[in-house]
Amino acid sequence: MELIIGIILLVTIFALLLIGVPISFTVAIASALAMLVLFSADVAVFTTAQQMLSGLDSFTLLAIPFFILAGVIMNNGGIAQRLINLAKVLIGRMPGSLVHTNIVGNMLFGSLSGSAVASAAAVGGVLTPTQKKEGYDPKFTAAANIASAPTGMIIPPSIALIVYSTASGGTSIAALFIAGYIPGILWGLATLIVAYIVFKKKSYGVNIDKISLKEGFNVFFSAFPSLLLIFIVIGGIVAGIFTATEAAAIAVLYASILSFIYKTIRVKDIPKMLKETVEMSGVIMFLVAASTILSIAMTFSGIPPALSEIILSVSDNLIVILILMNIILLLIGAFMDITPALLIFTPIFLPIATELGLDPVHFGIVLVMNLSIGMITPPVGSVLFVGSNVGKVPIESLVKPLSLFYVAIIAMLLVVTFFPQISMFLPNLFEI
Structure with a gap:
């Protein structure tokens, strides 16, 4: 029976994906077919409906639509431009300054919006025309925008980390959030170093005029209310003042008030933003609902323990196993979007990680980093397509400039993987 269910799941999923069926329907259909094999038709239908509803019956999951709405509001509320201005002040005198501004802007805006796609579109959309006017190579600037956009998937508040918490059975969101800071910043630093080396070698000049101390303070104070949102959300969660879900609702309220103060959002814009959020x-x-059924079907199929046995049988060396897991996760990320990949593969790989002695929080950061890299790699990288469109350059022309960033980012991934102290330093410091 286990073999039959496993075959049904794998064949159905691959067949449906091959003909272009959306991943959400693919997961639901494959899971429903497996349930029909396990139970009679009436029991299978009842169990499927019941489990899908129970999978969504979670207070924690309410944080997702709230954080999405907060990101939509910020994306439409002029916050991106203020953060870009701040980035210019911070690193605007470096060689290739506009690219460095793009990278830091993605780190700042991505950490607020929690969306790599929104960050690549908002920050890249603002800076690309200026970069072209200043004579920057459009292929490299697009590559830098794409490579740095996923930092917001790791630097909190991160929707991906909330999804992992749900899929892992309740890993602390507060611990995951605060653990994401150093790895996310390291990702951003890796892209900054690549950009610095490239522009230093090409002797690009500084493209931003020197500003006075007074102008710098004005830019900082203009962006400070936006940055304050990070301290309110993360500080409140860490201090135990409110939960992640309550923090998400506060983020919506704060972003709304800020946008109306800036007069960048009108009342007539609200229905459009709500529609986008929905x-x-x-x-x-x-x-999430479909993956609940999939997890039940996979339990009966015996796929998770079988895969665990295969991986652990390759070697008893921890380093070899971690490298193998990273390779598998990178391949998964290249062919599957981050949300379904987290929901499907967290229950498979987390038991292996815990058996190896890895902390679920540390493994969550490693998992999200791996799958976030998939967002910037072909063939289905969403950020890759958005960044290519924003930069108005064909994807095939981005292979060479992106390769430099891939090397740096994967190097940071390995550092985070093999040195858990990096991701666990802050959670241990705050005893979360």
């Missing part, structure tokens, strides 16, 4: 949230929530 569409994005609906996709994620349906995936």
